[in-house]
Amino acid sequence: MFKLRHAKAAGALGTVFLFVFLAFALLVFSEDVPRPEALLFGGILILLILLAYCILLIAAPHADKLLMLAVFFLSALGMVLQYRLSSETALRQLMMFSAGLVTMFVMLLFMRSPRFFRFMSIPMGVISIGILVALLFIGKESGGAKNWISIGGILFQPSEFVKVALVFILADAMSDHTHLNELIPMFLFVGIVTVLLVLQRDLGAAMLMIGSFLLVFFAATSNIRATVTAILIGAVGAFASYHLFDHVQARVAIWQDPWATYSTSGYQIAQGLMAMASGGLWGLGLGQGSPKSIPAYHTDYVFAVICEEFGILFAIAVIVLYLLLVVRGILIALNAKDRFSMLTAFGASALLGMQTFVIIGGVIKLIPLTGITMPFVSYGGSSMIACMALVGILQGVAGRSGAAVDAELLAMETEDEEDRGSELPDAENEGDDL
Amino acid sequence: MGEAYDIIAALMRYVFLLLLLYFVVTLIIRSVSEYRYLKQAQRILQLSIRYIEILSPERYKGIIFRLSEKNTLGTAEDADIRLFRSMLKPHHARIDLQKGEYRFSTKKKRHCEINGQPVIRKWTALADRDTVWVEDVCFVCRKNKTEVEEDV
Numbered sequence: 001m002f003k004l005r006h007a008k009a010a011g012a013l014g015t016v017f018l019f020v021f022l023a024f025a026l027l028v029f030s031e032d033v034p035r036p037e038a039l040l041f042g043g044i045l046i047l048l049i050l051l052a053y054c055i056l057l058i059a060a061p062h063a064d065k066l067l068m069l070a071v072f073f074l075s076a077l078g079m080v081l082q083y084r085l086s087s088e089t090a091l092r093q094l095m096m097f098s099a100g101l102v103t104m105f106v107m108l109l110f111m112r113s114p115r116f117f118r119f120m121s122i123p124m125g126v127i128s129i130g131i132l133v134a135l136l137f138i139g140k141e142s143g144g145a146k147n148w149i150s151i152g153g154i155l156f157q158p159s160e161f162v163k164v165a166l167v168f169i170l171a172d173a174m175s176d177h178t179h180l181n182e183l184i185p186m187f188l189f190v191g192i193v194t195v196l197l198v199l200q201r202d203l204g205a206a207m208l209m210i211g212s213f214l215l216v217f218f219a220a221t222s223n224i225r226a227t228v229t230a231i232l233i234g235a236v237g238a239f240a241s242y243h244l245f246d247h248v249q250a251r252v253a254i255w256q257d258p259w260a261t262y263s264t265s266g267y268q269i270a271q272g273l274m275a276m277a278s279g280g281l282w283g284l285g286l287g288q289g290s291p292k293s294i295p296a297y298h299t300d301y302v303f304a305v306i307c308e309e310f311g312i313l314f315a316i317a318v319i320v321l322y323l324l325l326v327v328r329g330i331l332i333a334l335n336a337k338d339r340f341s342m343l344t345a346f347g348a349s350a351l352l353g354m355q356t357f358v359i360i361g362g363v364i365k366l367i368p369l370t371g372i373t374m375p376f377v378s379y380g381g382s383s384m385i386a387c388m389a390l391v392g393i394l395q396g397v398a399g400r401s402g403a404a405v406d407a408e409l410l411a412m413e414t415e416d417e418e419d420r421g422s423e424l425p426d427a428e429n430e431g432d433d434l
Numbered sequence: 435m436g437e438a439y440d441i442i443a444a445l446m447r448y449v450f451l452l453l454l455l456y457f458v459v460t461l462i463i464r465s466v467s468e469y470r471y472l473k474q475a476q477r478i479l480q481l482s483i484r485y486i487e488i489l490s491p492e493r494y495k496g497i498i499f500r501l502s503e504k505n506t507l508g509t510a511e512d513a514d515i516r517l518f519r520s521m522l523k524p525h526h527a528r529i530d531l532q533k534g535e536y537r538f539s540t541k542k543k544r545h546c547e548i549n550g551q552p553v554i555r556k557w558t559a560l561a562d563r564d565t566v567w568v569e570d571v572c573f574v575c576r577k578n579k580t581e582v583e584e585d586v
Contacts, residue, residue, distance in 0.1 A: 009464070015457045019450065026446055029439050066461050066468070073457055285443030286450070310450060317454045324461055331469065405472070408479050 009065040013053060016072050017046050023080040023286060030084065030287030038083060045079055045094065052101045056395070060108055062402025063395040067328040070321050071376055071391050075384075077318070078377035081305055084287055085298050089379050096381035100388030107389050111396020114340050121172035124165040125189050131158045132196040139200060145371060147202040159197060159205040160386035163351055166193070166209060167393065171343035174220035194237070201247050204362075204370030208354050210234050215350040219333075220343055255368035268295045272363055276307040283311030298379040300371050303363045319360065322375075326353040332398045335405075345397040348390040355387075477534025483562055483575040486529070490572035491520060498576075501536060505529040507568065521569035529560065536560045536575070545569050 024042030028035055049072050056063050075097055083090035110116055131149075135158060140148040148155050173186035190213045197206035214234070218227040241248045250265060258266030258273070271294040279289065289308040291297040297305055307315045329349025336342035355375050362369035373383035484501055488494040494517055499505075505514040510524035527540035537557040540546055546553045547567040548560070560566070562577040 012457055012460045012464070015453055015460070019453045019457075022446065022449060022453075026443060030443075032436075066465055069457075070461060073454075282451070283447050285440070285447050288440065288443050311447060314447075314451050314454055317451070317458050320458050321454075321461075324458065324465065328465060331465075335472065405475055405479070409475060412479065412484075 009069055012066070012069045013049075013072070016049065016069065016076055019073070020046055020049075020076045020080070024083070026286050027080070027083055035087070037087070041079075041083060041087070041090065041094070045076060048094075048098060048101070049076070055105065059105060060395060060399035062399045062406065063108070064328055064332060064398040067325060067332070067391070067394060067398070070325045070328070071388075074318070074321060074325075074376035077306070078302070078374075078379075080286070081302060081309075081377065082298060082379055084309075085291060085305070089298060092381070093379055093384070096384040097388075099381070100384045103385050104388040104392035104395065107392025108396045108399065111341075111344075111393055112400060114338070114344070114396075117168045117344070118172050118175075118340060121165075121169045125169050128158075128162040128165045128169075129189070129192055129196070132162065132193060132200070135200055136196070145201040145203075147197075147200045147205070157380070157382040159200075159202055160382040162193065163205065163208060163212070164386050164389045164393075166190075166212065167344055167347035167351060167390070170213060170216045170220075170347050171340050174216065175338075175340040175343055178221045178223075180223075180226060198241055198245065198248075201245075202371075203248065203251065203368075204358055204372030207358055207370055208351065208372065211354040211358070212347060212350045215354070216343060216347045219346050219350075251368045251370070255365065258365070268301065269365060269369060271295070272301050272304040273365065275304045276312070276364070279308035279311055281312050283307070283309050283314060285309065296371070299373055300359065300369070300378065301363060302374050302378045303360050306377075319356075322353070322356045326356075329353075329394050332394050332401070335401045336397050337401050337404050341397045341400065344393050348393045352387065352390055474534040478531075483536050483560055483564075483577050485576040485578075486515070486566075486573045487576055488517070488571070488573050489565075491517075491570055493519060494571075501529060501531075503531045507571075517571055520571050522571060527568055530557075532557065538566060540568065542569075 020042050024038045024045075027038040053065075053068065053072070056065070056068060079090060079093060079097065082093045135147060135149060138149065139146040140150060140155065142148050142155075147157055147159050149158055169189060170186065173183060177183055190209065194206050194209055197203075197209065214227060214230055217230060218224075221227075242252060243249075254261060254266050254269055258269035260266060262270050275289065275291065275294055278284065283289075286309050289305070291301075291305040291308060294301045294304055303315065303318075306318060326349050329345060329352065333342045333345035333349060336345055352375055355372055358367070358370060359372050359374045359378075361367040373380045375387045376384065486499050486501065488497045488499075499515050502514065506525050506528055507513060507515045507517070508522050508524045508526040509516065509518055509520060513525060515529075523542065526542060527538065527546070529536055529538050531537075537559050538548065538553070539557045540553065543553045545568070548558055549564055560575045562575060564575040566573055566575070
């Protein structure tokens with residue numbers, strides 16, 4: 001029987017485990033006093049990944065295992081870096097990774113019946129705008145952006161959850177309508193969200209929303225003229241923001257010449273560039289660099305830490321891994337069984353791809369730096385949970401489409417068996433009689 | 435201890451890079467393999483013919499054969515599509531599933547036509563409603579059995 005074959009992933013999973021084991025074994029001796037607890041931490045991480053992988057195999061046999069492995073490797077790399085920088089933040093990150101895995105499985109289960117998310121898209125849109133408006137008044141400022149909120153003593157970043165909501169809202173709006181007039185409420189929503197994010201000085205999230213919206217809009221409508229018009233409107237908006245807001249001007253000025261303001265605002269970019277240069281092609285070695293000289297080394301600038309300690313070649317391989325993750329996401333979207341699932345999967349892939357591009361592009365000074373996290377690697381609970389939710393969406397869509405193809409193949413095979421039993425003997429008998 | 439760590443950390447850079455490269459290459463190779471397999475499955479579901487219906491000679495007219503992965507056309511006892519009283523050789527031609535499509539092949543191309551055109555290639559892809567003449571045998575390729583039954 002021709003049964004849909006899914007790539008065997010045990011060998012690649014073993015590579016993740018080997019990487020985790022070797023890295024944490026090395027970290028035991030990275031400081032003056034040996035830290036045997038590093039091995040315990042690595043062991044817990046391995047067990048957690050193994051458990052999540054087994055649950056995935058049971059809960060969704062047709063889920064995309066290769067995508068999951070890429071996520072595991074990136075998360076493991078993030079955990080190694082966090083532990084190298086601070087064992088306390090690493091422990092918190094491990095807890096957030098566990099919470100992220102739970103979120104992923106919840107999303108995966110809900111995606112089995114996407115009608116729920118279609119029904120919830122309007123409430124999600126209203127709640128998203130409500131939270132972003134509330135942030136303008138009650139939000140806490142951190143890193144120059146007023147985009148944090150504290151509930152019960154726990155700080156979280158609502159824009160991370162708004163971006164997950166955006167995926168469903170865009171997919172719902174564009175799965176039934178492709179005519180521009182019918183999409184006006186969606187345009188308004190994206191516009192309002194972007195303005196609110198710019199007002200909060202959360203430029204990274206604003207860039208992310210606009211970029212993902214454009215990608216999903218083009219994928220859904222294939223309307224080049226409308227997409228180019230939307231890009232031009234976005235460019236006009238960016239130009240207006242530059243002239244209206246001081247913090248936007250400051251970001252662009254730092255990007256253009258960080259060395260001019262090295263001792264003040266350009267310090268972070270300049271330190272990041274120096275760290276990457278000192279790492280060279282091969283890196284200085286795990287625990288051998290000075291990442292703590294870069295502000296936000298464990299969040300926004302974690303890519304510079306990778307370059308410094310693991311080398312530029314390793315960092316390029318990490319970028320390839322992200323590319324692979326996005327490509328697999330797009331393939332999941334292309335094989336989706338319905339338009340809503342296709343657009344949600346494409347939106348999730350576009351968001352992950354855009355987020356990676358915006359932060360790595362900012363760190364290497366390709367584009368102005370905006371404060372967002374590197375998916376799965378940077379320290380940050382909200383980001384980790386939101387990214388894992390996006391992975392859950394992708395796995396849910398992959399699981400449904402894979403199961404559907406296998407069911408069709410099985411039905412075809414059953415029909416074949418019936419045919420063989422009835423027709424061929426008749427034909428042969430007729431031949432013999434003649 | 436410090437110097438030993440420096441040396442080990444310096445060496446481990448290459449190990450980590452090799453591990454990541456191996457991981458990325460493995461994922462790429464398996465992705466390509468899985469993608470090809472999925473496309474093959476989709477082609478089987480969407481494109482391939484699954485039945486042939488005999489039109490000639492008269493005594494076999496209307497008989498439907500369900501194609502399996504490999505099919506031999508001829509008069510031999512072990513032929514999958516056995517047309518006992520015909521001008522065919524014992525193992526005259528083959529219709530095999532290759533890369534998600536059924537392809538026809540025969541070594542005796544002289545009295546063989548597909549849709550009125552002589553068979554030139556070693557393997558020729560068959561599509562829905564293609565008409566094939568082999569010696570005195572004529573059959574039409576079909577995608578759906580229901581359609582075949584309605585026509586018959």
